[in-house]
Amino acid sequence: MKKRYVIGIDAGGTKVAYGLFNDEGKIIDRIEHATDAEADGPGFSDTLIENTKALMTKNNQSFEQLDGVGIGMPSYIKNNTGYVFITSAMPQIKDFAMRDYLEARLPTRIVLDNDANTAALAEYRHGAGRGTRHMVYIVVGTGLGSGIIIDGKVFSGSYGAAGECGHMLATPNEGLLCGCDNKGCFMSYVSGRLLPEHVKLGMENGIDSILTPETANGIQLIKAYKKGDMLAQKIIEQIAHNLAWCVFNIYQLLNIDTFVFGGGYTGMCDILFDRVREKFGNLNHIPFPVHFKMAELKEDIGIIGAAEYIKEVL
Ligand SMILES: [Zn+2]
Numbered sequence: 001m002k003k004r005y006v007i008g009i010d011a012g013g014t015k016v017a018y019g020l021f022n023d024e025g026k027i028i029d030r031i032e033h034a035t036d037a038e039a040d041g042p043g044f045s046d047t048l049i050e051n052t053k054a055l056m057t058k059n060n061q062s063f064e065q066l067d068g069v070g071i072g073m074p075s076y077i078k079n080n081t082g083y084v085f086i087t088s089a090m091p092q093i094k095d096f097a098m099r100d101y102l103e104a105r106l107p108t109r110i111v112l113d114n115d116a117n118t119a120a121l122a123e124y125r126h127g128a129g130r131g132t133r134h135m136v137y138i139v140v141g142t143g144l145g146s147g148i149i150i151d152g153k154v155f156s157g158s159y160g161a162a163g164e165c166g167h168m169l170a171t172p173n174e175g176l177l178c179g180c181d182n183k184g185c186f187m188s189y190v191s192g193r194l195l196p197e198h199v200k201l202g203m204e205n206g207i208d209s210i211l212t213p214e215t216a217n218g219i220q221l222i223k224a225y226k227k228g229d230m231l232a233q234k235i236i237e238q239i240a241h242n243l244a245w246c247v248f249n250i251y252q253l254l255n256i257d258t259f260v261f262g263g264g265y266t267g268m269c270d271i272l273f274d275r276v277r278e279k280f281g282n283l284n285h286i287p288f289p290v291h292f293k294m295a296e297l298k299e300d301i302g303i304i305g306a307a308e309y310i311k312e313v314l
Helices: 041-058 098-103 115-126 186-190 192-204 218-226 230-254 264-283 298-312
Strands: 005-011 015-022 027-034 066-073 075-078 083-087 110-114 135-140 144-150 153-155 258-262 291-294
Touching (some): 005 115, 005 298, 015 041, 015 298, 027 298, 041 066, 066 115, 066 298, 075 110, 098 110, 110 298, 115 144, 115 258, 115 298, 135 230, 135 264, 144 230, 186 192, 186 230, 218 230, 230 258, 264 291
Parallel strands (some): 066 110, 258 291
Antiparallel strands (some): 015 027, 144 153
């Protein structure tokens, strides 16, 4: 029997979204639930199994019709093994053979990869990267990471963790300590996760602000910026130049001409990304075009990418 459906799962730190797709790639149905950030590998997997079954039942479909389940999650997953080393936002999901666990309990193929890679694939095939040959997707918001597409394929490196541009070092051994255990990586300057720390530092240095470490987030940062807040301006400048340096370094290394930006900070489009573009331009002395685009797929990017990933490993 021809298998007619796939399920794409976007397992993020806040919510887990499931999309049921038909063989034309159209979304038939979707469900979601809040993420249990304390769940361990088996517990989290059991929830995925339960909801996958519920989505099939809800649509009166049997597993014989299902060609595979793709999962994108904020994890370091070893190439081609489905083995999860570590997961940001869900720290208990680590050192876990997640694909094996799921395949033993669901009668279908399981593929999983880092969510920046699945999102990159989604934008490449259905979003802002359509028609390009190579593309880098950069996700900037709570964290900073990327997914690299070379000749239409996700490039994941020798061990599965290519694209971790957020942990490239801007000021080695200086600055704030990141979850990668180094000080001064690009993520430590750019990510929303460390924004409260930068607010605290600014206040300690005597810069007046309406921001507070307790309430600082991307939305508050923009509000403060628009009111002319000095600290908000300084922080946005810091985010912009570090992001520009990061993108410039990637461009120098890979010479890929299309950068697609996604994640929470894209809400600051004109304020942040115009500066990034300008600062990148100041560094780039070669007159070939480099395209900066905003991701097009919005909230479905994760489930679309996870579903597309199934085709990658056919
Ligand atoms: Zn880092």
